[in-house]
Amino acid sequence: xxxxxxxxxxxxxxDFNWDEFENGTNVEVSKEELVKAYDExxxxxxxxxxxxxxxSSIDKKEVVVNIGYKSDGVIPASEFRYNPxxxxxxxxQVYVENxxxxxxxxxxxxxxxxxxxxxxxxxKAMENDEVIQGYIKSRTKGGMIVDVFGIEAFLPGxxxxxxxxxxxxxxxxxxxxxxxVKINQEFRNVVVSHKALxxxxxxxxxxxxxxxxxxxxxxxxxxxxxTSYGVFVDLGGVDGLIHITDLSWGRVSDPHEVVALDxxxxxxxxxxxxxxxxxxxxxxxxxxxxxxxxxxxxxxGDHIKGKVVVMADYGAFxxxxxxxxGLIHxxxxxxxxxxxxxxxxMKVGDEVEAVILTLxxxxxxxxxxxxxxxxxxxxxxxxxxxxxxKHTATVRNFTNFGIFVELEEGVDGLIHxxDLSWTKKVxxxxxxxxxxxxxxxxxxxxxxxxxxxxxxxxxxEDNPWDTYETLYTPGSIHEGKITESMDKGAVITLNEGxxxxxxxxxxxxEDGTQAQLGEVLPxxxxxxxxxxxxxxxxxxxxxxxxxxxxxxxxxxxxxxxQQEAQVNNVAAGTSxxxxxxxxxxxxxxxxxx
Numbered sequence: 077x078x079x080x081x082x083x084x085x086x087x088x089x090x091d092f093n094w095d096e097f098e099n100g101t102n103v104e105v106s107k108e109e110l111v112k113a114y115d116e117x118x119x120x121x122x123x124x125x126x127x128x129x130x131x132s133s134i135d136k137k138e139v140v141v142n143i144g145y146k147s148d149g150v151i152p153a154s155e156f157r158y159n160p161x162x163x164x165x166x167x168x169q170v171y172v173e174n175x176x177x178x179x180x181x182x183x184x185x186x187x188x189x190x191x192x193x194x195x196x197x198x199x200k201a202m203e204n205d206e207v208i209q210g211y212i213k214s215r216t217k218g219g220m221i222v223d224v225f226g227i228e229a230f231l232p233g234x235x236x237x238x239x240x241x242x243x244x245x246x247x248x249x250x251x252x253x254x255x256x257v258k259i260n261q262e263f264r265n266v267v268v269s270h271k272a273l274x275x276x277x278x279x280x281x282x283x284x285x286x287x288x289x290x291x292x293x294x295x296x297x298x299x300x301x302x303t304s305y306g307v308f309v310d311l312g313g314v315d316g317l318i319h320i321t322d323l324s325w326g327r328v329s330d331p332h333e334v335v336a337l338d339x340x341x342x343x344x345x346x347x348x349x350x351x352x353x354x355x356x357x358x359x360x361x362x363x364x365x366x367x368x369x370x371x372x373x374x375x376x377g378d379h380i381k382g383k384v385v386v387m388a389d390y391g392a393f394x395x396x397x398x399x400x401x402g403l404i405h406x407x408x409x410x411x412x413x414x415x416x417x418x419x420x421x422m423k424v425g426d427e428v429e430a431v432i433l434t435l436x437x438x439x440x441x442x443x444x445x446x447x448x449x450x451x452x453x454x455x456x457x458x459x460x461x462x463x464x465x466k467h468t469a470t471v472r473n474f475t476n477f478g479i480f481v482e483l484e485e486g487v488d489g490l491i492h493x494x495d496l497s498w499t500k501k502v503x504x505x506x507x508x509x510x511x512x513x514x515x516x517x518x519x520x521x522x523x524x525x526x527x528x529x530x531x532x533x534x535x536x537e538d539n540p541w542d543t544y545e546t547l548y549t550p551g552s553i554h555e556g557k558i559t560e561s562m563d564k565g566a567v568i569t570l571n572e573g574x575x576x577x578x579x580x581x582x583x584x585x586e587d588g589t590q591a592q593l594g595e596v597l598p599x600x601x602x603x604x605x606x607x608x609x610x611x612x613x614x615x616x617x618x619x620x621x622x623x624x625x626x627x628x629x630x631x632x633x634x635x636x637x638q639q640e641a642q643v644n645n646v647a648a649g650t651s652x653x654x655x656x657x658x659x660x661x662x663x664x665x666x667x668x669x
Contacts, residue, residue, distance in 0.1 A: 121145055123172050126189045131166045141170055141184055149184030156186060158226070169193055194225035198266055202256040210254050210268060215244045222254065222268055229256075235269035238278060239310070240301050242337075281313035289348050289355065294362070299339040302331050309343055309357055316355035318343060323359050325366050325399030327385050334359070366399030367440045376432050380444070384426045389417050394428060394444060401442070404430055408445035411452055411486025421446075453486045454527050461487070461529065463519050466536065471513045479505045481515060481531065489529030491517060498534045498541065499574050499609075541606050544574050548601045548611055553618060558583075561593045568599060568613055575611070576601070582614035591615055 121127060121143065129143035139151045139162070149170060156162050171192060174183035201208050210222040210229065220231040231254070233241055241247075258267035297309035297316065306319045323334045335341060343357040374380070382394035382402065391405040409421045422428060430444035453460070461467065461483065469481035469489065478492040496502050509515055521530035548554065548570075556576065560567035565579040578599065583591040591597055603612035 121172055121175065123175060125172045126169055126192055127172060128167055129170050129184070131162065131164050131168060134162065134164060139186075141168060141186075143170065143172075143182075143184070145175075145182055147176075147180065147182045149182040151184050151186050190226045194227045195264070197225045198227060198229075198256055199259065202259055205255065207253050207255060207273065208268075209251055211251050212247050212249065215248055220244060220247060224254065224256075224266065224268060227264075227266060229254075229266035229268045231268050231270065235267075235271045238271055238274055278313055285311065285314045286348065286355075289345055291345055291347060293345045294342055295345065296340060296342055297357075299335050299337055299341060302335065302337060304331075307331050307335055309341065311343075311355070314355065316343065316345070316348075316357040318357045318359050322346065322357070322361070325360050325363070326395060327393075327401075365440075366397060367437065370397070370400055370437070374432065374435065376435055378432050379429055379449075380432055381427065381429050382444075384422050384424050384428060387419055387422070387424055389419075391418050392422055394430060396442070400440075402430070402432070402444040403442070404428075404444045404446060408433065408443070408447055411447050411450070411454075412482070412488070447486075453484060454524060457487070457522060457524055457529075461519050461522070463522060465519050467517055467519070468514050469517050469531070471509055471511055471515055473511060474505045476504065479509065479515070481517065483517075483529070487529070488527070489517065489519075489531040491515070491531045491533055495520070495532035495534055498537065498539055501575070540573055541609060544572075544611075545604070545606050547572055548574070548576075548604045550601050550604060552601050553598050554601065554613075555596060556599050556613070557596045558591060558593050566591070566593070570599075570611075576613040577611065578613045578615065582616050584616045586619045 127143050129141035129149070131139060132142045132148060133140040135153070137153055139153050139156055140148050141151060142148050151170065156168075162168075168186055169189040170184040170186050171188035172183075173185055173188070177183050197208075200206070208224060210224040210231075212231070213221045213223050213228070215221075216230075219233045220236070222229045222231045233244065235257070236244075236247065252270055253273055254268040254270050255272045256266060257269045257272060259265070295311055297311045299307055300310045300315065301308040304320075306317050307323065309316050309318060320328050320331055323331060328334060341359065342362060343359055344361045345355065346358045346361070347356040348354065380396050380402075382396035384392050385395045385401065386393040389406070391403050391408075393401045393403055395401050404418075406416065406418045406421075409418065410416075428446060429449065430446050431448040432442065433445050433448075434441070434443040436442070467483055469483045472480045472482050472488070474480075476493075478490050479496075480488060480490055482488050491505075493502050493505055496505065496508050500508075502508050515533060516536055517531040517533055518535040519529055520532045520535070523529070554570050554572060556568040556570040558566045559569045559575075565577055566583055568576045568578060570576060576599065580590070582602075585591055585597075597615045598618045599613035599615050600617040601611060602614050602617070603610065605611075
C-alpha cells in the first residue's frame with residue numbers, strides 16, 4: 077500500500093474542471109488517466125537498483141519493506157539473521173529484483189543489496205588504499221576466511237603478520253584491520269592483508285637499522301624461522317639470514333641441531349645489501365677456527381682417528397675433530413687399481429683410523445689414507461707369487477685379448493687368450509669362463525713396475541701337441557666328429573683329442589653327398605704343423621686312395637712276372653760265374669715286392 081505521507085502529498089490535476097464535475101456536465105475521465113495520475117504519485121524505481129526502504133512489519137518468516145511503491149516488498153527473514161536487533165521503522169537497503177511478479181508482488185532482496193553495496197565499498201577501499209575492519213570467521217587451507225562488509229575474503233597465512241605464524245587458530249574470532257590487496261571481479265574473489273599495514277611502519281624502521289649496519293658488527297637477534305638452508309634472525313625490525321654453512325665450523329645437516337625457534341643469539345654481520353635489504357649473518361665466526369686449535373705436533377705419516385661425515389663416489393670426508401676434516405680419496409682406500417665407489421668401503425657414521433698423507437695448515441686441507449695401514453702386496457710380490465707358482469684367482473672382467481683376474485686385493489693379472497687352452501680355439505674369453513668365477517692360474521711373468529702379472533691357465537696341463545705330433549702323422553687315418561660347419565669347411569673333433577680342419581672338397585662322401593654337422597667319419601691326416609697347431613684332414617681320401625691302389629697292385633704283379641721270366645731266361649744262358657748277379661737281382665725283386 078502507498079505510504080500515508082505520500083497520499084497527503086498528492087496534488088490535484090492542474091487542468092481538472094471542478095465546476096463541470098460538480099454540475100455533472102464534465103467529460104468522463106478515463107480509467108487509464110486515473111491510473112496514470114496515481115502512478116505519478118509513487119516513487120520511480122528500476123529493476124536491479126538498490127534503494128532505501130522502511131520496515132513495516134516483521135514475523136518469523138518474512139520482513140515487509142515499504143519503498144514508496146504501489147506495493148510493499150516481502151523479504152525472507154533469514155536475510156536479516158545477521159541483525160537480530162531489526163525492528164519496525166528501521167531503514168534498510170534493498171535490491172529491486174522485479175517490480176511485479178505473476179501475483180503482482182514487488183520482489184526485493186536485502187542480501188543482494190548488501191552484497192552489491194559491499195562490492196562497492198570493497199572496490200572503493202582498494203582504489204583509495206583504505207584500512208577496513210574484518211572479522212576472522214574460520215581457518216582454511218593456507219590461511220583464514222575474513223568477513224568484510226558481509227563478503228567472505230581470503231587472508232593468506234603469509235599476510236597475517238611479518239613474522240611466520242605457527243598457530244593460526246589463535247586468530248579465529250578476532251576483529252582486525254586489513255587492506256584489500258587483490259580483487260577478482262569475474263569470480264568475486266577478495267584477498268586482504270594485515271601484514272601490509274605494518275610493513276609500511278617497518279620499512280622506515282628497516283632503513284634506520286640498515287643505515288647503521290657495519291660488516292663485523294655483532295648484534296643480538298631472535299630466531300624467527302628455520303629452513304633447510306639456514307636460519308632467519310630478527311634483528312629488531314629487520315631480518316638477516318645465517319646460511320647453514322655459517323652456523324658451525326663443523327658440517328651441519330639440519331639447522332635445528334644448532335638453534336631453536338625464539339632463541340636469543342649473538343650474530344656477526346658478514347655482508348649486507350641496502351637496495352635488496354639482504355643481510356648475511358654468521359654464528360660460527362664468533363668462535364676461533366678449529367684448525368687453529370689443531371694439535372701442532374700432528375704430521376704426515378701419523379695415524380689419526382675420525383668419523384665419516386660425508387660420502388661421495390670419489391671419496392669420504394672424515395671429521396677428525398669438530399670443524400677439521402680430511403679427505404680419503406677412493407684410490408687411498410685399497411691397493412687395488414680398480415677404482416670403485418667409496419661406498420663399498422665405508423659409510424656415513426663409521427669410526428675409522430687413517431694415515432695422514434698431506435697436511436696444509438694454511439690452506440686448511442688434509443688428505444688421508446687407509447690402505448697404508450696394510451702392507452703393499454707388490455713390495456714382496458716375487459716372494460708370494462714367484463714365476464711358475466700356481467694360484468686361484470677371481471675373474472674381474474674381459475677384453476678381446478684376454479681375462480683380467482685378481483689374486484688378492486691390489487694384485488691383478490692378465491691371462492692372454494692364447495694361454496687359456498692348448499687345443500680349443502677361444503674366440504672371446506667370455507666363452508671360456510664367467511665374471512666373478514674362480515680360475516686356476518700359473519704365474520708366467522712379473523711386471524713389478526706396472527703392477528701386473530702375466531698368467532696362464534693352459535700351462536697347468538702338459539702340452540698335448542707333443543703327443544699329437546707322433547699320433548697324427550700325415551697319411552694316418554683317425555675317426556672324428558664334425559662339430560662346426562662354415563662356408564670354407566668344417567672343424568672336426570678327433571677321438572684322440574685335438575681339432576682338425578677339412579675343406580668342402582674333402583668332405584664329399586663316397587656316395588657324392590656332402591658330410592653334415594654332427595656326423596662321425598674317418599679322416600686322413602693330410603698335413604700336421606705343430607708350431608701353428610694346424611691339422612688338415614680329408615674324408616674323401618679315405619676311399620679315393622683305395623680305388624687308386626687296386627690298378628697299382630695289378631701293374632705291380634704284371635711287372636713282377638715279366639722280371640721273373642727275364643731272370644729265368646738270363647739264367648738259362650749264363651755261366652756259373654753269373655749266378656751271383658742273378659741272386660742279387662732276385663733279392664732286389666723280393667725287396668721291391
